[in-house]
Amino acid sequence: MCPVGVRTSHSTHALETGVAKLWLLLVGVNQYEDEQIPGLHYSALDCQGLGEALNAATQGFPQKEVMIYHDFGEQQPKLENIRASLKQIAAASKPIDTVIFYFSGHGMLDSLSQQVVLCLQDTQKEQLTDTGLKLQELLQLLENCSAQQQLLILDACHSGGMTLLGARGETDPQLNPTLELVEVLRKRAAQRKGFYALLSCDRGQQSWEFPQLGHGVFTYYLIQGLRGEAADSVGVIEADGLYRYVYHQTLTYIDKANQQLRVINQLKKGRGDNSIHSEYPSQTPKRIVEGVGEVILGLKPQQIPSSQHPRQALIVEGLPKSKNSLDLSKILSTAGSFEVNYWTVRGKNSQLDVRKAIQKCLLSPSFAETTTPEAATTVFLYLRGQIRETEPGEARLVLSEDIFIERSWLRKQLRRCRSQQIIILDCPEQQGLGTVSVRDWVEELQIGLDAGQCLITAAVPANDSEVFAQTLVETLNQGMQPTGLTAAAWITQLQVQLAQTDIQLYFWLSGSQGIIEILPGKTLFSVENLHTKPENTDNSKPDDLSSALGIDYTYLRDLLKNKRWLEADKETTKLILKASGRKKQNFLEIEDVINFSCKDLYTIDNLWVNYSYGHFGFSVQQRIWQSIKDTSATDPLLALMIGNAKVAASETCIDFANRVGWRLKDSWVDYENLVWQGDAPIGHLPYFGFLEQVWRVRLLGVWEWHSAIATASWWELCVALFSRLESCQVDDSETA
Known part of the structure; x- marks a missing residue:
């Protein structure tokens, strides 16, 4: 979830009347004179596009000065030019003013001094601290500036020539200084109220460029936010609102890219092609600010109707x-x-x-x-x-x-x-x-x-x-x-x-x-309810809460009715263990699953399906399993070692877990990090907390982690649950 934002009352009076001045310094570097520094595709376009968006958003502010340096502009992004502009701002700005500094390009970590350096067009990799803009120098120049409101936006950990398929991070450790960036900026924020920093990614991450967007994903959503997507109810765009918008949109875009990869990989596996694409690493925009403040960036610009429909x-x-x-x-x-x-x-x-x-x-x-x-x-x-x-x-x-x-x-x-x-x-x-x-x-x-x-x-x-x-x-x-x-x-x-x-x-x-x-998705910073009831859904008839074991399902019904998904999931696990007499053991054995009461299984499933409007439930998960189950393994070497059935089961389990959101990239998601608010994948809930988890399966006296055998053993329990649901349906139809 996005962190809680800080904000006070919106006051744009000083900017709108011209009492305060807005200083904008934007820098974007695509190509470097030093061939050792890899070029980027979209940094200059990022800078150019952000400049246009800021100009549109600040039309109502009479006092502003914009300085833009990028590959395609009249002023090139060289160290001398950037230093001169920073000194000019420091000398001329007043306490009531606002300063915004934006940089898109490579950031590097000097191996000797461990200083973070922003690489400009004329930066030399072998002389980083002498030819680049040191982060400490940038902060010192801003410290010399009397403007009380300062916003630093850094899209400085780029991936380079990333395409949608087969993304890979850079191997050069100098090109990923996010850890040091975060620490230096955190110290600065603690020292000065009114200092606000936005980073394109968190520690250990990098910024991705997507050809479809024509920008880095972080700056693309900065631009969209400034064009009005991040404006509040009265049309004001401020730093924290922009951050929340960019945070959600960036995470959503990366998640959608991974959805597409999973389907493409499924097609490749079906054709016997084992060149599977890895999923994209996370990119989580980060905000660094101390105290309570408000940095006004602009007002929602008037929309210009387009003559073409895309x-x-x-x-x-x-x-x-x-x-x-x-x-x-x-x-x-x-x-x-x-x-x-x-x-x-x-x-x-x-x-x-x-x-x-x-x-x-x-x-x-x-x-x-x-x-x-x-x-x-x-x-x-x-x-x-x-x-x-x-x-x-x-x-x-x-x-x-x-x-x-x-x-x-x-x-x-x-x-x-x-x-x-x-x-x-x-x-x-x-x-x-x-x-x-x-x-x-x-x-x-x-x-x-x-x-x-x-x-x-x-x-x-x-x-x-x-x-x-x-x-x-x-x-x-x-x-x-x-x-x-x-x-x-x-x-x-x-x-x-x-x-x-x-x-x-x-x-x-x-x-x-x-x-x-x-x-297309809609612009929403927070989603209180997972689903809105479809117009044609009829939940007017009473819920069937029947049980063959005398169990009361009223509380579960009420939790689901009120979209309290986390509590409903825990209650589901509790009731299933109670129905099986396994409250002390805390998980079911295979015999418990095979013999689980059909009436109670139906009641639990129907409640989940009805109150999620077909999004959650055991029967929803069963249909997902039916659509992907396979009896042949794609890894012939592993199949020779442990058997085709176990490998096929393990692969199906991982595919299923990826689809319902229980796995992210190559790891199982911790229970508390499942999606309890916002939009969860189809079949995400209920979670199988009543089965001994995949990383807790005891095999030959050894605790296994991510092994194909352990995964297959756990998946056998899952399949038993789906099969029980299937056999209950058959029994009911024969009785009828």
Whole structure:
């Protein structure tokens, strides 16, 4: 969770009347004269973009002076220029003034003096303290400045040429001085009230650059915040509000990037490709401030309407008009921020008209050439029709008797498109003709590993032709969360929802430039409740609190009803142990799980499902397991050592834990660090606290940690729980 912010009353009077002056000194360095210092892609753009955002936010402040130094500007980011500007500010500023210093570039740690040095364009690695701006020197120059309000923003621990796939940190220890940065700035903050520092990352972390954003992720959200996203209810932008906004948005973006990696890795594993991408290391913006103060940065600028819409959607309904496709278009238009066109293929529409509509969506010149980084240009194309094979290597998507789309033609249009793509093919089977082949369409329509593309195809049984479109709508409704819904998360939800249906579902996800958003996130600093009740949810009927063992579930119901997730999870563990007679032992054995009361299991599960609106519950977790379970191991060497079944179980366990948020990167998340507020992954709760934890499994008298054998043993208990839920369902259906 974000730390509690400090703030007093908002007073912008001195700045708005010109009594106080705002001093802005911004520095960004891409390329260094010393070839030993690696270049960066976006530091100069960071500086340039932040300067524009600050200018817009401070239009109402008549007294301000802006000094900007970056690779593309008239004034180059050299040491002499920066020192001269700092001295000018120190000499001319008054106590009532505010000073903001921003730096984007490499920070280094001098190996001899252990001093942190900000690397400027003419800095030499072998002479760091003589040719760079020492942090202590910068702080001393600011100390000489009489301005009482000082804000230091450092995006100084960059990763270099990071791309979305396969991110790696730098190996040079000189390029990661965050520990020393934090300590020096903390001491300075303790000495002076009104000093405020924002760092792009915490100890041991680095700042990542994402091509999709056109900036480092930290500065990108600084810019967005200054453009009004971080303004309070009266339109004032101050340092602590900006920090809270950047903190949440940065963490969310990295998490979404990891979601996308997990799905891409799943695809690679399914194809036998073991070159799995590692997840991105955390980047947690840090605030350093002592005492109570308020640094005003600006006022929410007036929004300038854009002449171009960066998100375009086309719904082509090739079968009798469907309420689900209409609902889909409404969701995309409202929650998805798409400009939507809805077509039904009948009447006067010709094949040429349909093709032109698809081309307009995918290839509009003004749309495709949009270069603004505020929102990635994205197209959403939903086509509903029947697949028919025509000749070897060719096929058609038939929309009506005389209108069809050849696969080769669609592939050509997709390859010409320069925007992120979300392509959905909904293909009901034709009565009496058997199943259709949709797998080939996914293979043929792919446009490359680097391109941002999400392909989802489904062969739908003829006797239930609406089920896929209905599931699309349901999962999008479930995905209306403050953090939005990514293509990766949507694919996971569809897999879970359709795991036990007869639908053939195939998908593809790629992209090295950024995250594909289905529903963009909203700007919210805090989320009091995990979910908002959907309009069509009916919880008016009484809850079933029945128990075969005389257990009272009223308290659990009340906790869940009030969204007290942590307490509800602990109560669930307590009740399950009580029902199994294992209160003293504190965990269940395999026999306890296999014989657990069906009635009580149903009661607990239904309460979780109902009060999380389908987000949590054992049955939700069971569907996730159904969608990923496998009997073959991907590590043949380990399979030879301990057996294929154990390795497969261990790999499925880790995949499951990653999906529900119980693992982060290569480690299990501690119980207290699970998501109890905000947006948790689907199936995150209830946690299996009633099973002996994976790191506490005793094997051959030795405590195992992260071993495949221990993980497989723990997963056996989890599978027993899912199987018990399944067998209870079968028993109920037979009784009925």
